[in-house]
Structure formats: structure tokens, C-alpha cells
Amino acid sequence: MKSPVFFSDLKVESKKTLLDKLDILLDRVDLKGKVKERDLVAVKLHFGEKGNTAYVRPIFLRRVIDRVKQCKGKPFLTDTNTLYIGTRSEAVSHLTTAFENGFTESVVNAPVLIADGLRGNSAIKVRIDKPIFKTVSIAREIDMADVLITVTHFKGHELSGFGGALKNLGMGCSSREGKLSQHSNISPQVKKKACKGCEICLSWCPQSAISMVPSESGSENKPSIALIDSTNCIGCGECILACPSSAIQIQWNESIPIFQKKMAEHAYGAVHKKKGKALYLNFLTQISPACDCYGYSDTPIVNDIGVLSSEDPVAIDQASVDLVNGEPGNRSSKLPGAWNPGEDKFRAIYPKVDWSIQLAHAEEIGLGSRKYELIKI
Numbered sequence: 001m002k003s004p005v006f007f008s009d010l011k012v013e014s015k016k017t018l019l020d021k022l023d024i025l026l027d028r029v030d031l032k033g034k035v036k037e038r039d040l041v042a043v044k045l046h047f048g049e050k051g052n053t054a055y056v057r058p059i060f061l062r063r064v065i066d067r068v069k070q071c072k073g074k075p076f077l078t079d080t081n082t083l084y085i086g087t088r089s090e091a092v093s094h095l096t097t098a099f100e101n102g103f104t105e106s107v108v109n110a111p112v113l114i115a116d117g118l119r120g121n122s123a124i125k126v127r128i129d130k131p132i133f134k135t136v137s138i139a140r141e142i143d144m145a146d147v148l149i150t151v152t153h154f155k156g157h158e159l160s161g162f163g164g165a166l167k168n169l170g171m172g173c174s175s176r177e178g179k180l181s182q183h184s185n186i187s188p189q190v191k192k193k194a195c196k197g198c199e200i201c202l203s204w205c206p207q208s209a210i211s212m213v214p215s216e217s218g219s220e221n222k223p224s225i226a227l228i229d230s231t232n233c234i235g236c237g238e239c240i241l242a243c244p245s246s247a248i249q250i251q252w253n254e255s256i257p258i259f260q261k262k263m264a265e266h267a268y269g270a271v272h273k274k275k276g277k278a279l280y281l282n283f284l285t286q287i288s289p290a291c292d293c294y295g296y297s298d299t300p301i302v303n304d305i306g307v308l309s310s311e312d313p314v315a316i317d318q319a320s321v322d323l324v325n326g327e328p329g330n331r332s333s334k335l336p337g338a339w340n341p342g343e344d345k346f347r348a349i350y351p352k353v354d355w356s357i358q359l360a361h362a363e364e365i366g367l368g369s370r371k372y373e374l375i376k377i
């Protein structure tokens with residue numbers, strides 16, 4: 001069966017702005033039917049790394065928030081901490097970055113919460129019984145919310161080809177442990193040279209998998225360094241953030257097809273308790289070649305296209321990628337080819353990444369349908 005995907009292009013008139021069209025998109029996916037009085041509504045977005053400018057502008061989020069409030073729901077804006085060390089790796093830096101990027105309550109009319117807590121370990125194990133994972137680790141406040149609305153900036157991504165609703169759900173709604181399990185199939189490793197022997201990581205490891213061993217230099221300043229016993233490590237990721245010297249490295253070793261399937265299974269875990277209580281909005285604007293996790297945004301690969309809404313995260317991503325690929329490519333951007341409408345822009349940028357794997361696996365595990373009907377408003 002085809003899933004409806006509603007589409008608004010960017011053409012506006014003085015009496016019908018893009019913000020008004022956003023209202024119509026929300027009505028078409030029956031926001032009122034999903035948000036009941038006093039429902040806690042998580043509006044999940046990417047606040048953008050410091051220096052990035054391509055994320056969805058706060059003014060659009062405010063309109064989503066206002067509509068949720070009209071339905072008497074209690075909305076909050078939210079995202080989860082990153083696995084890597086950057087400007088969003090714990091809640092204090094993350095909130096500071098969000099505020100600097102314009103996501104303050106005075107602008108968006110709702111509180112801003114970090115869904116997986118101060119250090120990315122506030123999580124719930126959600127049982128999904130899927131081919132790779134029996135359980136996945138989802139950010140607690142996402143799981144606890146009554147309603148989930150994703151607002152996604154659609155763009156390129158080096159591991160999934162593109163970053164859309166599935167990535168916003170799968171990676172974006174998982175805890176640090178969930179993120180690590182998608183990116184790696186082995187435990188983190190201590191960089192011998194960077195380790196200062198402070199022993200801080202030992203107290204953070206819930207498995208006692210870290211011990212101190214004599215350093216090769218054996219110097220008085222650094223008689224010992226940390227070593228992770230991979231047989232005891234459960235991949236929770238606590239030590240990565242705990243180390244003040246950034247000496248604990250993620251082994252980014254997962255193959256791209258498996259990564260995409262793992263991401264789809266985490267996406268399933270983020271929403272499977274929210275039947276009839278989840279909505280997806282994709283913004284096909286400033287479609288940069290790479291993720292908003294970078295501290296910059298490169299020239300868009302195609303012109304701005306519009307905004308989509310759907311109740312099906314698979315259908316909205318399939319429709320989004322089809323719309324992007326249907327455009328002529330921007331020759332002034334990083335796009336190395338695929339200039340003609342109909343040619344695969346994301347495959348041109350990331351030739352080794354087959355983005356369709358995430359969609360196929362998401363469909364196979366029952367998250368949605370790749371068949372869609374595009375309904376223009």
C-alpha cells in the first residue's frame with residue numbers, strides 16, 4: 001500500500017507564507033488527532049554543530065510548537081548528545097550550542113531538553129526483536145514522550161548516503177550506547193600516547209573492564225596507562241566522554257550496510273511504542289553534501305525544493321531522495337557529477353554508499369513503506 005506524503009514547494013504569496021504552508025502540512029498528517037490535551041510532545045531536531053548554518057531555522061520550529069500548543073499538548077524541543085567529542089557531546093555544551101544557534105525558549109516558545117541527559121546515558125532498553133538487535137538503547141525522554149515529531153534537515157551523509165527521518169530517529173534518538181552499537185562492533189580503545197594515567201575512566205566503567213597497566217615509557221610522570229578488556233566491555237560508551245584527555249577512541253569499524261541496518265532498527269525502537277502518535281517533517285532546503293554535525297555547511301548540491309510531511313518515516317525519506325535526485329545538480333557545489341535530473345546525487349558524492357539499504361531494511365522490519373503517493377498542497 002502507498003503511504004501518503006504531503007509536499008509543499010517554496011512558492012508563496014503575501015497571504016500564504018511558508019509558515020502557513022507548514023500549518024497545512026501538519027493538518028494533513030492530522031496533528032490534532034495525534035496530540036491530546038496534556039500530551040508531552042517531543043519535537044526532535046538537530047540543533048546544528050557550532051559553526052553549521054544549514055539546520056532548520058528556529059522560526060519553523062516555533063510554528064510547529066505553536067500548533068502543538070493549539071492542540072493543548074506540552075511540546076519541548078529535543079536532541080541527544082553526540083558519540084564523538086564536539087560541541088554537543090554532553091548536555092551543557094549541547095544546550096549552549098543550541099542557544100547560540102537560536103533555539104532558546106524566547107524564540108521557539110518551548111523548553112529545550114537534551115533527551116539522553118547530562119552525559120548521554122539516560123536511556124531505556126527497548127525490546128524490538130529484530131534481525132540484528134533484540135533490544136536497542138533509546139534516549140529516555142524520547143521514549144517517555146507521548147508524541148514524537150521529527151523535524152529533519154534532509155542532506156548528504158557519509159555513512160547513510162543521505163540523512164533523513166530514519167537517521168534523525170535511529171541515530172538521533174538513541175543514547176550514547178545505542179550510537180556506539182551502530183558505529184562499532186568492537187570496544188573502544190585507549191590511545192597510548194594520549195592517556196595521562198589519571199584513572200578517571202576506571203570509576204565510570206560499569207563493567208570494571210578498564211585496568212591500569214605499566215606504560216611503555218615507564219616514566220615517573222606516567223607510570224601506567226589505561227587498557228580496556230574487550231571481553232568485559234559492553235560498549236556503553238561511558239569512558240569516551242569521561243576521559244578528560246580524549247584518549248579513548250571509538251573504533252569506527254562497522255561496515256556501511258550493517259550500519260544502515262542497525263540505524264533502521266534503532267529508528268524502529270524510537271517509535272514502536274508511538275503507534276498513531278508520531279509525525280515526520282523533512283525540510284529539503286540548503287541540501288548540503290554532508291551532515292549538520294560538521295561545524296560548517298558547504299554549498300547546497302541542488303536548489304531548495306520544499307517541505308514534506310508524512311506519518312511514514314520510510315515513505316518520507318524515499319520521497320525526499322527521489323525529489324532531490326529529480327533536480328538538476330548544482331555545478332558550483334561539491335557534487336562531482338550526476339548533474340542531470342534523475343541522476344543519483346548522493347551516490348555521486350559517496351560512491352561507496354548505497355543509501356537504499358536503510359530504506360529496504362526499514363521496510364523489511366515493518367517501519368513503513370517505500371511506496372508513496374506524493375500529494376502536493
Ligand code: SF4
Nearest residue numbers: 195196198199201243
Ligand atoms: S581517563 Fe583517559 S587519560 Fe585518564 S586513565 Fe583513562 S584513558 Fe587515560
Ligand code: SF4
Nearest residue numbers: 205233234236237239
Ligand atoms: S565502553 Fe563502557 S564497558 Fe566498555 S570500557 Fe568503556 S565504560 Fe567500560
